[in-house]
Amino acid sequence: MSDTPLVLAVPSKGRLQENAARFFSRAGLEVVQSRGARDYRGRLAGVPGVEVAFLSASDIVAQLASGGAHLGVTGEDLVREEIHDAEEAVELLTPLGFGHANVVVAAPQAWIDVRTMADLDDVAADMRVRHGRKMRVATKYINLTRQFFAGHGIADYRIVESLGATEGAPATGAAEIIVDITTTGATLAANALKVLDDGIILRSEANLVASLRAPWSETARAAARTILTRIAAEEEARTMRELTARVGALDAALEREIIDGHGGRLPFGGPDERGLLTVHCPADRVFALAALLTDNGAEPVTVRALDYVFRASNALSERLFTRLG
Ligand SMILES: Nc1ncnc2c1ncn2[C@@H]1O[C@H](COP(=O)(O)OP(=O)(O)OP(=O)(O)O)[C@@H](O)[C@H]1O
Ligand SMILES: O=P(O)(O)OC[C@H]1O[C@H](OP(=O)(O)OP(=O)(O)O)[C@H](O)[C@@H]1O
Numbered sequence: 001m002s003d004t005p006l007v008l009a010v011p012s013k014g015r016l017q018e019n020a021a022r023f024f025s026r027a028g029l030e031v032v033q034s035r036g037a038r039d040y041r042g043r044l045a046g047v048p049g050v051e052v053a054f055l056s057a058s059d060i061v062a063q064l065a066s067g068g069a070h071l072g073v074t075g076e077d078l079v080r081e082e083i084h085d086a087e088e089a090v091e092l093l094t095p096l097g098f099g100h101a102n103v104v105v106a107a108p109q110a111w112i113d114v115r116t117m118a119d120l121d122d123v124a125a126d127m128r129v130r131h132g133r134k135m136r137v138a139t140k141y142i143n144l145t146r147q148f149f150a151g152h153g154i155a156d157y158r159i160v161e162s163l164g165a166t167e168g169a170p171a172t173g174a175a176e177i178i179v180d181i182t183t184t185g186a187t188l189a190a191n192a193l194k195v196l197d198d199g200i201i202l203r204s205e206a207n208l209v210a211s212l213r214a215p216w217s218e219t220a221r222a223a224a225r226t227i228l229t230r231i232a233a234e235e236e237a238r239t240m241r242e243l244t245a246r247v248g249a250l251d252a253a254l255e256r257e258i259i260d261g262h263g264g265r266l267p268f269g270g271p272d273e274r275g276l277l278t279v280h281c282p283a284d285r286v287f288a289l290a291a292l293l294t295d296n297g298a299e300p301v302t303v304r305a306l307d308y309v310f311r312a313s314n315a316l317s318e319r320l321f322t323r324l325g
């Protein structure tokens, strides 16, 4: 038990596969498939105690919920839909900036009077009273649909489970409206459907997710610490820039302006013995901060991107280990 390995679940197909692979490789986590591409287990080069499981995005959710995987990359839509007690079962450690998609309620464009969920409620009541049948909603997001419709006080409807090509359901007569995921909107448009104004159920993206039910052995914890440290180091480096400037002295007013005015940090403290000051700041503050420094007599100011910023502790590890206790 104390040496149970950490199982890291990685998308092996579908929309998330490529971006997930790029995400791990940027963080210096090289996934090695042990024996040829048909082997669905692998490891992480140089990180002991890790077993990589290659699974579909929805299988990853199932493994995280049951504790068959410790960490995984998957869509928040699937976590919310498929884990009824998501708050207890998993911890969403961080959104990853890819796999963006909205789960939406969409109706035929031809329903020109229907723009909102309230309008939809009227249609549903009308169908029920006048035709004696319930409005049908085609979807694979059954739980998200039920919660969202209940939240809008809509009860006169029936779900028609759809496992693919959901957008086609209104045209074929299988349902009146749909709930599905969309990114560009191209599939909805091609099927003459429109998203209701207040019909966005969830704005989803890929997340790094931890299972709270997996066997968190000492080995698994140590591996998680290594993995999360690298991910956090890469994330901080990617979002920050490093400015170096000869400032001579650093007065309190300038220091306050760097930190409070521009979200800067002084990772190594004040200027060194040569008067060189190192500042880290969010990428979008670089020009303003460079101007501030030159206005204060610093010359020259150089700026560079970083590969990693390693720290003894990071938000990801803290969130995980706080939840694990
Ligand atoms: N345009 C999109 N359409 C669908 N999913 C998307 C889109 N963009 C990002 N995603 C994310 O990708 C996840 C997995 O979708 P995808 O259909 O690619 O998986 P899959 O491996 O094909 O699995 P399945 O066989 O169950 O469909 C979605 O749940 C969602 O979080
Ligand atoms: O808004 P868009 O950019 O057009 O993307 C949305 C479409 O993409 C997904 O299907 P996918 O291609 O994953 O096929 P699937 O239904 O077989 O999973 C989703 O189910 C939508 O149909």
Ligand SMILES: [Mg+2]
Binding pocket: 014
């Ligand atoms: Mg798919």
